[in-house]
Amino acid sequence: MTPTTKLGIGLALLIVVILVARAGEDHRNDHPAAAASGPVSIAQVSQRLESQGYQIRKIKEDDGRYKVTVLTPDRHKEKLSISPRTGEVIGKKNDDEDDDED
Numbered sequence: 164m165t166p167t168t169k170l171g172i173g174l175a176l177l178i179v180v181i182l183v184a185r186a187g188e189d190h191r192n193d194h195p196a197a198a199a200s201g202p203v204s205i206a207q208v209s210q211r212l213e214s215q216g217y218q219i220r221k222i223k224e225d226d227g228r229y230k231v232t233v234l235t236p237d238r239h240k241e242k243l244s245i246s247p248r249t250g251e252v253i254g255k256k257n258d259d260e261d262d263d264e265d
Contacts, residue, residue: 203250205229211250212243228253 208229209219216236223230229245244254 202247203245208245208247208250232258 205222205224208231209222212219212231212233218234219231220234220240221230221232224247227247229247231243231245233241233243235241240258242256242258243252245251246253
């Protein structure tokens with residue numbers, strides 16, 4: 164095997180190792196605030212929502228996310244799904260219909 168062939172194989176292996184390592188990253192750079200502070204606590208989620216005018220009715224951790232029942236600033240009931248990694252709302256459902264059932 165020539166030195167050039169060995170160098171080519173070595174470079175190819177290095178590229179494969181780098182690609183495999185990058186594929187396994189958890190992409191914390193997508194949300195710099197999350198990367199700096201780690202997971203967001205229930206208290207932080209509650210504080211953030213209250214600062215936006217929401218009234219927290221119920222908050223729990225379930226299925227790898229926070230599930231929060233709130234009253235919106237305009238007094239509508241909503242159920243929010245919050246990412247525990249970023250604190251971002253990842254799902255929202257208007258829950259007023261449940262109150263109308265008698």
